Amino acid sequence: GENVEQHPSTLSVQEGDSAVIKCTYSDSASNYFPWYKQELGKRPQLIIDIRSNVGEKKDQRIAVTLNKTAKHFSLHITETQPEDSAVYFCAASKGGSSASKIIFGSGTRLSIRP
Amino acid sequence: GAGVSQSPSNKVTEKGKDVELRCDPISGHTALYWYRQSLGQGLEFLIYFQGNSAPDKSGLPSDRFSAERTGGSVSTLTIQRTQQEDSAVYLCASSVKRGAGTEAFFGQGTRLTVV
Numbered sequence: 155g156e157n158v159e160q161h162p163s164t165l166s167v168q169e170g171d172s173a174v175i176k177c178t179y180s181d182s183a184s185n186y187f188p189w190y191k192q193e194l195g196k197r198p199q200l201i202i203d204i205r206s207n208v209g210e211k212k213d214q215r216i217a218v219t220l221n222k223t224a225k226h227f228s229l230h231i232t233e234t235q236p237e238d239s240a241v242y243f244c245a246a247s248k249g250g251s252s253a254s255k256i257i258f259g260s261g262t263r264l265s266i267r268p
Numbered sequence: 269g270a271g272v273s274q275s276p277s278n279k280v281t282e283k284g285k286d287v288e289l290r291c292d293p294i295s296g297h298t299a300l301y302w303y304r305q306s307l308g309q310g311l312e313f314l315i316y317f318q319g320n321s322a323p324d325k326s327g328l329p330s331d332r333f334s335a336e337r338t339g340g341s342v343s344t345l346t347i348q349r350t351q352q353e354d355s356a357v358y359l360c361a362s363s364v365k366r367g368a369g370t371e372a373f374f375g376q377g378t379r380l381t382v383v
Contacts (some may be wrong), residue, residue: 176317186369197359198311205369226315247370255299255318256363256372261310 156181158246160259167234168267175229175262177244184246185191187220192241202229229265235258239266270294270377271310274360280381281350289345289378293362300334301372303359311359317343350382 157180167173179187185206190198203229204211204218211218217230227246231238242258273292281287293300311325317337328334334348337343347354356376357377363370 186367188369188371190372197376198372199374200371201367201370205367245372254365254370255316255324256301256370258303258311258313263282263308 156184156246156255156257158257158259160244160262162262163260164263166265166267168225169234169236171234173231173234173238173264175242175244175264176178177227177246177259179225179227179233179246181186181246181248181257182225183248184225184257187218187230187248188245188247188260189218190245191242192261194240198241198243234266236266236268239264261267272360272362272373274358274375274378276296276378277376278379278381280383283352283382284347284349286348286352287350287380289347289358289380290358291343291360291362291375293341293360294344294364294373295341297362297364297373298340299354299363299370300337301361301363302343303331303361305355314345314358316370341365347380352382354369355380355382 160177173250188203192198215232220227241261243261245256247256248254275290298319300317304312315335330350335345335361359377360375361372364373
């Protein structure tokens with residue numbers, strides 16, 4: 155079945171540096187790739203997504219890239235700040251006439267060092 | 269209006285007891301998921317409901333775990349004869365088709381502690 159692998163499992167970066175989280179997926183029919191952020195003690199929430207008809211999408215300090223050929227997608231956070239500390243989950247799903255099953259990666263715990 | 273609602277928010281139970289966890293999804297969302305999250309860990313998929321289709325139960329860790337979704341809305345996750353290793357946060361999510369993809373909305377979770 156569909157599988158999403160996420161690396162690294164933990165990441166520590168100096169405040170102001172960049173952070174990159176990478177995911178790979180197995181089902182070539184996947185065409186929607188959301189990223190969720192889970193702050194300590196809170197629920198995961200969608201922060202950005204990318205569809206298979208684009209290669210990159212940016213939203214302020216956050217960008218996502220997608221390589222459909224290699225079945226890779228990545229989250230890039232620039233100029234990291236303390237509030238970026240959280241667990242980040244990538245996910246993949248397929249389009250269709252109704253909501254399709256979302257497959258989540260195992261998560262990356264990002265820590266920002268002051 | 270409201271988001272995904274789970275109850276109770278916290279549950280402490282004695283080992284061997286049965287527990288029921290409830291999830292009220294967002295109205296109109298056809299898909300519903302249950303996940304388990306141990307402290308500092310990722311999302312462990314348990315079960316997935318999609319409309320009237322047979323649920324995907326492939327993530328349930330043992331036959332002590334079961335879930336149902338009545339009328340395509342509210343879902344209940346039941347854990348029988350609870351064990352200490354069942355202690356975790358149980359998250360429910362419902363999802364909706366959003367453009368070409370699907371967006372999931374999570375509840376606040378139920379923190380289960382088995383003593």
